[in-house]
Amino acid sequence: MTSNLNRTRLFTALGLAALASSSLAGGGSPLLSYTRILVTWNTQLFPQAGSLKLVAGEARREEPSFFAPTHFRLLLQAAPSAYGIETELNIYPLADLLHQYPETTDGSVRQQIQKLRSLIAKPATLNTADVFHLPAVEVVNSSLTVASARKSLSTASLSGVRYLGTFSQDVSRFANTDVRYLFQGLSRDGQYLITLNASFAGNKLPSRSALEAQGYDVAPQPNGTAADQARYERAVKAYFQQTAQILSESGTAPEVRRLDQLVLSLKFN
Structure with a gap:
């Protein structure tokens, strides 16, 4: 039986959906995909979470x-530290997202959606896909450097990875607070992109204070010769492989399982 708390949030989601479709009837971008959406989830997994909210869109500007x-946003948990991110679920109408980002260049939103579709169609390729084949639609101004603990998540309502x-802008060692849990998926009807992002510090990487004492360099910087550049690249590759192994060992951690369960509990009607 649906709990009172869950039922309240069901009605909130439905009410917001009606608001989204009616508030733009007089102008602005049409959001036809919001009509009659109903979202449910297991509220017991994050009892401190707020309600599903409608977030007004932003016009693109020339900045990273x-x-x-x-779109809809559900804040599940505040950022665990100054270096962490909030745990949040976002539900984007896919047509509006692609209208906002029409580019087809490398790394574009449209290209990343295509990567996601490919992984959903052939989930067996997930574990062998290079990091640049993994979607991270909302991440800008940094690159996915290491990815591990990969898993397909699929229900009657959604499918994704x-x-x-x-993520980083340069080559340096990672602190435990640098690790994120990411889910990227599509609703079964293809109308929505669903993302779940969270900090995941429950791994065996060193703390930030330890790195500040030891230094962030993966290896001594190359001296300009081809041989030393090759030595540096081997060291970086080995470090990334070591980091991937550490993250792989965290794939069944309680916090990861809880986030997975949240994704699997989502239902769209």
Whole structure:
């Protein structure tokens, strides 16, 4: 039986859906995909979570940020530290997202959606896919460097992929607070992109304070010769492989399982 708390949130989601479709009737971008959406989830997994909210879209600007169209957002948990991120679920109308980001260049939103579709169609390729074949639609101004603990998550309502990953702008050692849990999926009707992002510090990477004492360099910087450059690249590759193994061992951690369960509990009607 649906709990009172869960039922309240069901009605909230439905009410917001009606608001989204009616509030734009007089102008602005049409959001036809919001009509009659009903979202449910297991509230016991994150009892401190707020309610599903409608977030107004932002016009794109010339700066390295992700400017989402109007969408639903569920804040599940505050950021665990100054270096962490909030645990949040976002539900984007896919047509509006692709209208906002029409480019087809490498790394574009449209290209990443295609990568996601390919992995959903052939989930067996998930574990062998290079990191640049894994979707991270909302991440800008940094690159996915290491990804591990990859898994397909699929229900009658959605299908997608999850992984633990580290993102960076340069080559340096990672602290445990640099690791994120990411789920990227599509609703079964193809109308929505569903993402879940969370900090995951429950891994065996060193703390930030330990790295500050030891230094962030993966290896001594190359001296300019081809041989030393090759030595540096081997060291970086070995470090990334070691990091991937550490993250792989975290794939069944309680917090990862809880986030997976949240994804699997989502239902769209």
